[in-house]
Amino acid sequence: MSRLTAAEIDTALEALEGWVPCTAGKTIERQFKFKNFNQAFGFMTSVALEAEKRDHHPEWFNVYNKLHITLTTHSSGGVTEKDIGLARFINDLNSGKTS
Numbered sequence: 001m002s003r004l005t006a007a008e009i010d011t012a013l014e015a016l017e018g019w020v021p022c023t024a025g026k027t028i029e030r031q032f033k034f035k036n037f038n039q040a041f042g043f044m045t046s047v048a049l050e051a052e053k054r055d056h057h058p059e060w061f062n063v064y065n066k067l068h069i070t071l072t073t074h075s076s077g078g079v080t081e082k083d084i085g086l087a088r089f090i091n092d093l094n095s096g097k098t099s
């Protein structure tokens, strides 16, 4: 799958609240803050199950109620539609559109 250009990433992120391009356009990243660790880890569990289904996995860092997610496609060396799709799932989950 081919890498998106910086302009393509910007366009895609217009519809993805909270996500920003990082690492010279090689990743997209978003921070989340939950009420407590259970909420954060429950969210991560739902994302993990979906990631496994998609065979596309996040890089993330969790401390208590905070979660930082980095998405990139290793095999392409940058951001692809797979990252945009997973970011959309993550946002929908966060806003209650996904169970």
Ligand SMILES: C[C@H](O)[C@H](O)[C@H]1CNC2=NC(N)=NC(=O)C2=N1
Binding pocket: 055, 056, 057, 058, 071, 072, 073, 074, 075, 076
């Ligand atoms: C063999 C397996 O399909 C690959 O290693 C998958 C697994 N999950 C992945 N996740 C991400 N984020 N990028 C990849 O390139 C990737 N590749």
